[in-house]
Amino acid sequence: MNQDMSIIQLVLHASFVVQIVMLILLAGSIASWAAIFRKLRAIKGIQAHNEEFERDFWSGTSLNDLYATAAQNARHGGPMERIFASGMREYQKLRERRIADPGTLLDGARRAMRASFQREMDAAEVNLSFLASVGSVSPYVGLFGTVWGIMHAFIGLGALQQVTLATVAPGIAEALVATALGLFAAIPAVVAYNRFARDIDRIAIQQETFIEEFSNILQRNLGVQQPSSQSATPTGY
Template identity: 50%
Template sequence: MSAELSILDLFLQASLLVKIVMLILLGMSVISWAMIVKRSQVLSQAASKAERFEDRFWSGIDLSHLFQEVQSRKDNLSGTEQIFYAGFKEFARLHRNNGKAPESVMEGAGRAMRVSLSREVEEMETNLPFLATVGSISPYIGLFGTVWGIMHAFIALGAVKQATLAMVAPGIAEALVATAMGLFAAIPAVMFYNRLTNKVAKLEHNYATFMEEFSSILHRQAFAANQE
């Protein structure tokens, strides 16, 4: 390809609609990469925080003391810390008011932890639907630009008496850039959507496992106190 047919030149020579398509795809790609970087950082930090908290939880510390530590920064909790805080807070409240009915105490604590788990998963999944949308529709948006550009090139070609490859090649090249940009936006979005979704699923499994283990500890405490 000659120097006259650089990507920038192809963009400048394209029809208005094809230019709009290219700009839309470029914007979607930029936003996708920003979300990919942000979500990757958030999920990595969530995994590290969960590991640190579980190490603290299983270190043998008294749960009441651990609750006081967590409560002192309750506005900045997330992940397993938030699940622990919600569950222990509800457990302590119900145990004080209804200690003779351990089943009700455990039901309330379990419900509080499930709500907290759902909110944490919802927070982790922020922006992932956008990546899925970009991965799904970007190739079609690019294909639309390509079809329109090729149609525009052939319509212009029909106005001349002698058509040559040199005359039609730039117009077709302009149109094909739209398809290339659609794939450029879609492929990373799909790849990282799958990767980030797997990370969310793994963290959700870890949170659910912690919740079950914590529920077992609270269950023993609830029924032991009831037997005294």
């Protein structure tokens, strides 16, 4: 390819509208890559925190000690730890109000954990909609740039007496760069979206499983407690 047909020259000689389209696609690609790296780091952090908390949870540590640690790590802990803390907090509040009905205690803790779970999933899904939009819209934006560029090229060729491949090729090539940029922006966004959606689904299943397991632990502990017991938290497994 000679100098006049290089990518840079094609972009510089494209029509103004096509250049705007290319700029939009380039900005979208940069923003999507930034979102991809942020989301990749966030998901790895979530997985690491959840695995660490699960190890502590099943290590035999008392629920009181786990809750004390979770309360201290409210901002720096993982989603599963915050879900656990929400359930224990509600459980303790109900016990402090002298509520002894096991069903009420269990339902309150479960509702608190489900609400915390939803908040954590909303936070985990941040930027997913942006990646989906880039992946679905970018090819059409690039196609618009290509159609506009080809239309502009043929309008210019209409004034020529003799049309050859050498006169047609540059205009067509300039227009096709917009399609290439659209695909360049869309493909990584689609791949990343599918990967992150799958990872977040696994995290959701893991956390829902934990909610059920912790609810079963509370239910067993409530079942063996006497109505006159003043214990604030379950301590056994």
